[in-house]
Amino acid sequence: MANYNAIRYNHDFLGQGGSLVLLSTFTSDGSDATVTFGDSIITDAYDEYLFIFNSIHPQTDGVFLTCQFNAVGAADFNETVTTTFFQSYHKENNSSTELAYSTSDDQAQGTDFIRLTATVGSDADQCASGTMRLYNPSSTTFVKHFTSEVCITQSGDSIMDLFVGGYINTTAAIDEIQFKMSGGEIQAGTIQVFGVS
């Protein structure tokens, strides 16, 4: 059933309507333990949701940007996921490069928070930026796929581009997503949620 967002924002304007609709923007107040987009945002209104991370800055050095999901009617952010994780890496001093799968960052039927990055640096100018897509979260037939590509600046002064894919191994609909650093707070940055129609 169409909800308020679908009715209000999903107007087709004679076939020339939007395909990318901003649903919500989180802007860090400087001390955010978690960022949650709830069931008023993640609905059946769109088949795809796009999250854009801009300059996410951690309080603590060497922590991961992570996320987890919550199914309709469930209590915690602990859905079962299987994920893949690989990275491309280059140090500022040109001393090393890498393209590799990371077995320590993926999950196999796990319920932990999902790593979307490697360790992000906390120097004043260091941060993480990128995108994540969640497909068809309201399905009650299929597992729910997601992908992300986030690039980060590390405390060791390097660029790392992280590619994550996975599925939430449940046929229950997903109606909440939570982001947090693996330690400490988010101290700056924005996360936007768009519906892709």
Place this chain on the structure above:
Amino acid sequence: MANYSAIKYNFNLPTGTTNESGNSLELIKTLTASSSANLTFVNGASDVVLDATYKTYLFKCINIHPATDNVAFTINFRDGGTDYDATKTTTFFDAGHSEDDSTVASLAYDTGADVAQGTGVARLSRNQGNGNDESCSGDVYLFNPSSTTFVKHFQTNFQGYDRNNIHYSGFGAGYCNVTAAIDGVQFAFSSGNIDSGTIKLYGIL
């Protein structure tokens, strides 16, 4: 004040969240190459917006065709001066597959395509052919370019036609290691002109 859309459709768009078409992906500028040395987007010039108006910018490069064979399509950034020479560190890998299904089928990091604290261009493609039907196409995301606090991240994904009849898919990322705002972006081939092609700049509200 009510606008045309609101009056015609009795529909109030949320302030600051969508444009008048209801779309958060807003086309800012289209540049079309015609034997062009480069295609350049500068904030405040020729109706280009590249400032704090949008948090994220997306460049879509379509059928970029070089005048010269065996060149790389490249990008560089302006950080307050007039030159496109922002210091940057980048990473780059690509997958390739040859038309004959045997010469090349690879996935590898490309150390010849990355930059370590350099001011030169960052590669978006490799060994681009200039045959009549050969070109490259792809996207560049530029995050928070107006920040004066953080480095500025960017991500690139290009599909291209290697001059040796190889499809390649290139994935790049990097950051301009400056806290000055980025207010200009320039695309060019490593040698020779951009014979033809289109680049569209979008702001994401």
